[in-house]
Amino acid sequence: MADNSYDVIIIGSGPGGYVTAIRAAQLGFRTAIVEREHLGGICLNWGCIPTKALLRSAEVMNYASHIKDYGLKLEGKVTPEVGAVVDRSRKVSLRLNGGVGFLMKKNKVDVIWGEAKLAGTGKVSVSKPTKKPMEPQPPVPKGVKGEGEYTAKHIIVATGARPRALPGIEPDGKLIWTYFEAMVPQKMPEKLVVMGSGAIGIEFASFYNSMGVDVTVVELMDQIMPVEDEEISKLARKQLEKHGLKIMTGAKVTKVDKKADSVVAHVETKDGKSTPIEADRLISAVGVQGNIENIGLEAVGVKTERGTIVTDGYGRTNVEGVYAIGDVAGPPMLAHKAEHEGVICVEKIAGVPGVHALDTSLIPGCTYCHPQVASVGMTEKAAKEAGRKVRVGRFQFGANGKAIALGEDQGLVKTIFDAETGQLIGAHMVGAEVTELIQGYVVAMNLETTEEELMHTVFPHPTLSEMMKESVLDAYGRVLNA
Incomplete structure (x- = not known):
């Protein structure tokens, strides 16, 4: 040859x-x-x-910010x-x-x-x-x-x-960033606007927020992370806002005025009102x-x-x-x-x-913000719109011993089953380490597992993974620890 x-x-x-x-x-x-x-x-x-x-650096910053909750004392302020x-x-x-x-x-x-x-x-x-x-x-x-x-x-x-660019709001590498520039900032901005709340947008918003930046997320759709289950999205938003993120949904950036070292983003909401937001930088995260x-x-x-x-x-x-x-x-x-x-x-x-x-349909999606979000298969809304009768199970992180011990008791595991066949058709999670947990459901769906088989699977204790089984049990009225 x-x-x-x-x-x-x-x-x-x-x-x-x-x-x-x-x-x-x-x-x-x-x-x-x-x-x-x-x-x-x-x-x-x-x-x-x-x-x-x-994001690992941001995670450590998050722990350091409430280190007293773990019975530890840290002299001085942790700064990035x-x-x-x-x-x-x-x-x-x-x-x-x-x-x-x-x-x-x-x-x-x-x-x-x-x-x-x-x-x-x-x-x-x-x-x-x-x-x-x-x-x-x-x-x-x-x-x-x-x-x-x-x-x-x-x-x-x-x-x-x-990265996709919107006409009139094209990234310039200085004031309007893509994920390339957002990854290697020479200095931390004091204020930041993130345009788009998909995985890329939310991850960078979460990172900069953890680093002490005043971050505003602008999303065109009515929920952040639009591809995720609506219930999971709402819980994630609640936690992100609790950590200091500002989020505007049903809104879009219509124009960006550039100054010497800052921008003014004009944000229009569904009622037609326009609000100017001044920031040091804007990240364009409107897809690829x-x-x-x-x-x-x-x-x-x-x-x-x-x-x-x-x-x-x-x-x-x-x-x-x-x-x-x-x-x-x-x-x-x-x-x-x-x-x-x-x-x-x-x-x-x-x-x-x-x-x-x-x-x-068997490909999992993961978003590594704080809290993490992970999913596979159909959302509850999509399943119902497809005409399927469903059984939905839920289990809160707050009822799990390992989550409480970790100091990560805010989150939810949600499972969706076909009510007629018992087939697992969707799983959605928000909370600590869910990007690692989701694979268990991916394997189950790939093997066309039913609720009966999952109920007879032994999960180790104490682990976060126990919530996966409890969510299955909840879908069939058999939850044990809630």
Whole structure:
């Protein structure tokens, strides 16, 4: 086989791309991955991982603010050192970035450095990167290939997504931030407006609020975190506001006036009233859009829709030999979705028996604010609108021994069952560590578990996970500890 000829070429080395490359290599394919900025993509370098490092610092700040509740005494006031907080976050990313490079080498995946473009059937043209990467930037790994023409029978597009910009309120990197700038502030703003209350918006709002910043969140919909269950959203809002966040729902930023070192956001509510809010900075967190431009999709006839590539449940596009996974292939735009989607795609290519099409209803969503929010499956409202008869169970954190011992007694576990079959069709949580707990329900739903099987499962005591069983019991009038 020629040096520039492969079985599989993957464009983009984010979580979906590099995991797919590893699985392709495991299946015996000669594999290459093309990257123009940094191994690990946005998630590892500027998204999932570094934000969690920032939020960990915020979590410690939250504990320190009421350390007396734990019978401890702290001399002096705990204050954030913004440079040190950001530096820790960047070091976490850098460590993992190097880990991806090691995994590529270990699995004999060739790394091609540059910008890739589909150049015809089975052809990829790679040119010198033109996009200026964000700083600080991990070094280009050694031993990579570069510009040139490459061929592959199977080409998988995993180019990810970028922040969406609203006309007239475009981020400028100085006064109006995306999550890129919000992640590496040179100094803490005193006042901040966050436009959008999805996972990205709420996580940054929670982080800056914990750091002592006066934060106002503006959300167009009637509830924050609009994709979440309404009851969970309301409880999360109550706790966030208790911690000092200001939240405006049913409102939108219509205009932003820029000053020398501050902004004035004009917020319009549903009744038509406009309120000016002055702040040092504004974070635009109104969603993301797929990176479909300038990669040759039009040249080979790949179908796109609403800014993403149209695929089936196996990552296949309308063009034979061209596939798409992850954010660029549409919602939910989550790293774990991209990874699983990539594995499904390449295993289908390899003819692995028993490969199932991606079922997006079984993909959990997690928001790492304080308190955390996690969910999988249908909300109560969606289930009822779909005409399903449901049984709903609830269990409060305040009735759980471990939660009380942790000093984290505010939260709720909610489960939704099909009343006729007993099938678990949705689970929603708000509270401490729910992003770790949700996977138990994900496994249960993937196995098509019923309430009977969950009731006969023994959960360890004392744990937060006990609330998961209690919520199931509550749906059927058998709750024990409430």
